[in-house]
Amino acid sequence: MNNALLITVIGMGLVFIVILLLWAMMELLVRVTADKQKPVGTQTSGVLPERQVAPVPDAALNKRKVAAVAVAAAIQIRRRQAAEEAVRKALSYHESKLTAPIETIQTSNWQAVMRAIQRQNQQKLFSRTPGMYGKSRGKTK
Numbered sequence: 213m214n215n216a217l218l219i220t221v222i223g224m225g226l227v228f229i230v231i232l233l234l235w236a237m238m239e240l241l242v243r244v245t246a247d248k249q250k251p252v253g254t255q256t257s258g259v260l261p262e263r264q265v266a267p268v269p270d271a272a273l274n275k276r277k278v279a280a281v282a283v284a285a286a287i288q289i290r291r292r293q294a295a296e297e298a299v300r301k302a303l304s305y306h307e308s309k310l311t312a313p314i315e316t317i318q319t320s321n322w323q324a325v326m327r328a329i330q331r332q333n334q335q336k337l338f339s340r341t342p343g344m345y346g347k348s349r350g351k352t353k
Contacts, residue, residue, distance in 0.1 A: 319327075
């Protein structure tokens with residue numbers, strides 16, 4: 213029992229040591245490969261740096277931006293309206309199918325045949341008797 217406990221402690225210790233080594237190697241790689249930047253607060257001369265002023269955009273550029281945003285909003289609104297209309301049509305179509313009598317629902321010949329085959333297969337599957345195949349299985353006559 214003491215051997216098992218010792219092996220467990222050694223294994224857990226090795227795992228944590230390897231994790232710490234990997235962390236140290238990653239930290240070392242980050243420090244070695246990081247770009248060296250001068251701290252913002254230190255300056256080499258006594259002169260204050262010149263303040264950079266953002267350029268003032270002209271009115272034409274603002275009008276173009278506003279127009280672009282308006283067009284994008286209109287496109288998005290139109291897409292949403294089209295999606296809502298498609299959902300309404302689909303729901304009304306399915307509701308009419310659900311409320312329509314069975315005789316009025318149109319099916320193709322192919323669909324009717326495939327449904328009949330599926331029903332036959334299900335009937336064969338679920339109408340088996342328990343000993344239907346067990347008696348003759350594996351025996352030769």
